[in-house]
Amino acid sequence: MKDANAALLSNFEVFQxxxxxxQQRKDSGKHKQSSGQQNLNTIMYExxxxxxxTPCRFxxxxxxxxxxxxxxxxxxxxxxxxxxxxxRPMTAVEIQLMVEESEERLTxxxxxxxxxxxxxxxxxxPAEELQKQATTAAEEDDDPE
Amino acid sequence: MFVLVEMMDTVRIPPWQFEMKLNDSxxxxxxxxxxxxVVYNVGLCICLYDITKLEDSYIFPGDGASHTKVHFRYxxxxxxxxxxxIGEIKGCSQDGVHVSLGFFDDIVIPPESLQQPAxxxxxxxVWVWEYETEEGAHDLYMDxxxxxxxxxxxxxxxxxxxxxxxxxxxxxxxxxxxxxKKEAPxxxxxxxxxxxxxxxxxxxxx
Numbered sequence: 470m471k472d473a474n475a476a477l478l479s480n481f482e483v484f485q486x487x488x489x490x491x492q493q494r495k496d497s498g499k500h501k502q503s504s505g506q507q508n509l510n511t512i513m514y515e516x517x518x519x520x521x522x523t524p525c526r527f528x529x530x531x532x533x534x535x536x537x538x539x540x541x542x543x544x545x546x547x548x549x550x551x552x553x554x555x556x557r558p559m560t561a562v563e564i565q566l567m568v569e570e571s572e573e574r575l576t577x578x579x580x581x582x583x584x585x586x587x588x589x590x591x592x593x594x595p596a597e598e599l600q601k602q603a604t605t606a607a608e609e610d611d612d613p614e
Numbered sequence: 615m616f617v618l619v620e621m622m623d624t625v626r627i628p629p630w631q632f633e634m635k636l637n638d639s640x641x642x643x644x645x646x647x648x649x650x651x652v653v654y655n656v657g658l659c660i661c662l663y664d665i666t667k668l669e670d671s672y673i674f675p676g677d678g679a680s681h682t683k684v685h686f687r688y689x690x691x692x693x694x695x696x697x698x699x700i701g702e703i704k705g706c707s708q709d710g711v712h713v714s715l716g717f718f719d720d721i722v723i724p725p726e727s728l729q730q731p732a733x734x735x736x737x738x739x740v741w742v743w744e745y746e747t748e749e750g751a752h753d754l755y756m757d758x759x760x761x762x763x764x765x766x767x768x769x770x771x772x773x774x775x776x777x778x779x780x781x782x783x784x785x786x787x788x789x790x791x792x793x794x795k796k797e798a799p800x801x802x803x804x805x806x807x808x809x810x811x812x813x814x815x816x817x818x819x820x
Contacts, residue, residue, distance in 0.1 A: 471620040473656050475687065478616040483660070483689055490661060505646035512650035512660055515717035516691075523700075552698055555615065562810035562817065566698050566765070 477547065480555045481525035481533060487517050524557035524593035536590045543583060544574075557591050559584065615699065618663055619656055619690045622683065623647075627671075629678045637665060640684055648688060652799040655771050657692030658718055691718060693802065697766045700814070703758050706741045708734065711756055713764065713804060720798040723764060727805035728756075729812055743812070754816060761814045764804035774799045 491513060520526070533554065540550050545568060552567040561580050565571045571580065623644070631639045641662050648659040667685035674681065693699060701713040701721060710724040725732065729743045735755075743754040756762070774797060806812045 470653075470656065471622055471685070473619050473692075474617055475620045476618040477694075478618055478689060480615060483616045486663065486689065487661065506642075508651070509645045509649035509661060512658075512717055516660055519716040548694060548697070556698065556700075560810075560817070563698075566763075566808065566810045569696075 477551055479525065479533065479551055480520050480523055481528040483516070484520045484525050487513055487520070491517070523555060524591060525555065527592040528554075532591065536586075539586050539590050543579070543586075553583075553587055554591070557587055557593050559588065615691065615693050615697065616660065617657070617690050617692050618687050619692075620666070620685070620687050622685045624681050624683050627680045627682065629680075632680070636668070636671070636682070640665060640668070640682065644684070644686060644688075652771075653690070654773055654799070657690040658800060660689040660691055660717075663687040663689050693766045693769075695766060695769075698763060698811075699766065699804075700761055700763050703756055703760050703762055703813075705758055706734070706739055706756060711741055711762075713762060718802075720801040721764075721804055722801065723804040723806055727767065727803075727807050729807055743816075754813070756813065762806065763811050763814060763817075764806045765808065765811060766802055767805045768803035770801050770803075772797045772799050772801075 536554060537550065540553070545553075549568050553564075556563065556567065558564050558567065561577075561584065564575075564580050564583055568575065575583070625640050625643045627636075627639050627643065631642075634642075644662050649661055650659070652658050663686075665684060665686045669683040669685075671680040671682040673679070699715070701715045704712045704714045704719065706712070708725075710722050711728065712719075713721040713723065715721070725734070725741070728741060729745075731744045733742055733744060734740075735742050738755070740758075741756045743756070745752045745754050810817055
């Protein structure tokens with residue numbers, strides 16, 4: 470054990486890693502199906518299942534970068550920004566949970582502007598996503614096979 | 615929720631795997647050893663992130679396998695104190711509400727950390743939040759399968775490595791082994807006693 474806390478990972482980074490790993494293992498064929506790999510399979514499956522239900526499934530590296538740049542002005546700790554990225558809060562109550570001593574550090578307008586930044590930079594508004602999926606499905610139907 | 619942990623270990627590659635590329639066989643061995651396992655005081659290991667350094671491989675007399683010292687980074691589940699997480703209620707008991715994340719099950723919210731006042735409904739075996747408004751009291755049930763938002767307040771690691779045979783009392787029989795509790799190596803204690811915490815359905819506006 471060298472460093473038990475080298476870096477914090479966002480859900481998105483773990484999501485990307487596991488999806489890539491899953492693809493790699495599928496491509497390399499079935500020769501790694503020995504019983505030793507069962508643990509890896511189980512944990513990958515369960516973790517991917519959990520993370521796929523969180524907002525990170527709509528994120529991309531550019532979005533994460535834009536989010537961190539947008540967050541610079543708000544003076545939040547790394548852990549707070551990470552929680553906002555992972556959870557995509559939509560109400561003031563959620564912001565107060567994730568930001569320590571938010572009553573002292575943020576005014577109501579600042580909380581409002583934080584919520585605005587989060588909703589505009591991070592995708593994941595359920596209504597928007599449904600609409601996007603509907604338009605892509607319509608486009609596919611138009612294309613003649 | 616997840617952290618990157620730098621580790622160092624000596625990996626043994628048996629001779630029949632020499633045809634594989636060294637990096638691949640090392641990655642396979644490390645995942646075999648650590649994936650889905652709890653490391654004491656570190657957390658639940660998920661999968662290998664990358665290999666940072668490979669030292670020379672040695673073969674020792676008497677063992678045909680090669681031994682390589684590897685420096686690598688592993689993705690570990692280890693939420694920090696006060697982190698907010700969303701999980702699913704697995705069940706309720708006298709000890710509190712049991713929550714699971716799918717890949718990690720040992721999370722418990724003790725009765726004192728529930729939204730107060732709370733009572734345990736013996737008939738349905740479920741915890742209930744007695745929410746008071748001007749109109750009267752609403753009983754909010756914490757049913758199995760519901761999504762719940764909670765804060766991590768404590769964690770505990772238990773060393774579950776096997777101990778040697780302990781001195782036994784006179785009445786030893788096979789039955790005493792079943793009395794040994796199966797302790798989870800890593801447990802998290804949560805709390806929902808703040809506004810915004812608890813079942814997601816309690817706090818959604820629509």
